[in-house]
Amino acid sequence: MGFALKVCCVSLLAFVSSIWSIPQEIRSTQSSQIDALIAQLGTRDWEKAVDALVAIGEPAVEPLIAALNREEGFISARSCRALARIGATRAVEAVFAATRSRNGQVRGEAALALEDVKSEKATELLI
Numbered sequence: 727m728g729f730a731l732k733v734c735c736v737s738l739l740a741f742v743s744s745i746w747s748i749p750q751e752i753r754s755t756q757s758s759q760i761d762a763l764i765a766q767l768g769t770r771d772w773e774k775a776v777d778a779l780v781a782i783g784e785p786a787v788e789p790l791i792a793a794l795n796r797e798e799g800f801i802s803a804r805s806c807r808a809l810a811r812i813g814a815t816r817a818v819e820a821v822f823a824a825t826r827s828r829n830g831q832v833r834g835e836a837a838l839a840l841e842d843v844k845s846e847k848a849t850e851l852l853i
Contacts, residue, residue, distance in 0.1 A: 756782070760789050767793070767804040779808040787812060791820045794832060803835035810839035818843050825851055 760782060766775035779786045786808065793805040806824050809817040821843060824836035840848040 756785055757789075760786050764789060764793050764801060764805070767801045767808075768798050772800065772804050776804065776808045776811065780811045783812055784814055787814055787817045787820075790817070794820060794824055794827070799829065799831040802829060803831045806832065806836040806839040807842070810842040813843070818845070818848075822847065822851065 760779065763775045763779050763782075763786075766772060769775075779790065790805045790809050790812075794802050794809075796802045806821050810821045821836050821839050824832050825840070827833050827836065837851070840851055
């Protein structure tokens, strides 16, 4: 194998490995964005944060579920709204579970969030 071909192969490998790292960088950026939006749930702009988290969708579900257990009442309670509006199975299950939370604020917000969940179980829980 000639020198030029070796250089070409090494360059190609370097390029391919740099492309594979891009999705990880995107996930890291998105994770930071999700964390910032969850923190914003405790502010006056919380409705904008909910809208943005819903637009992100599935990648926001696990961080929002984790936020249900945070000490900041508004953040944990308002996470229910975003989860219900995302509507993924795991998100809706977390809202159902939040209706049994020890935190009254979370329970109340979960009950309100059930309006966004169109299912028989949501209707039963509301009744």
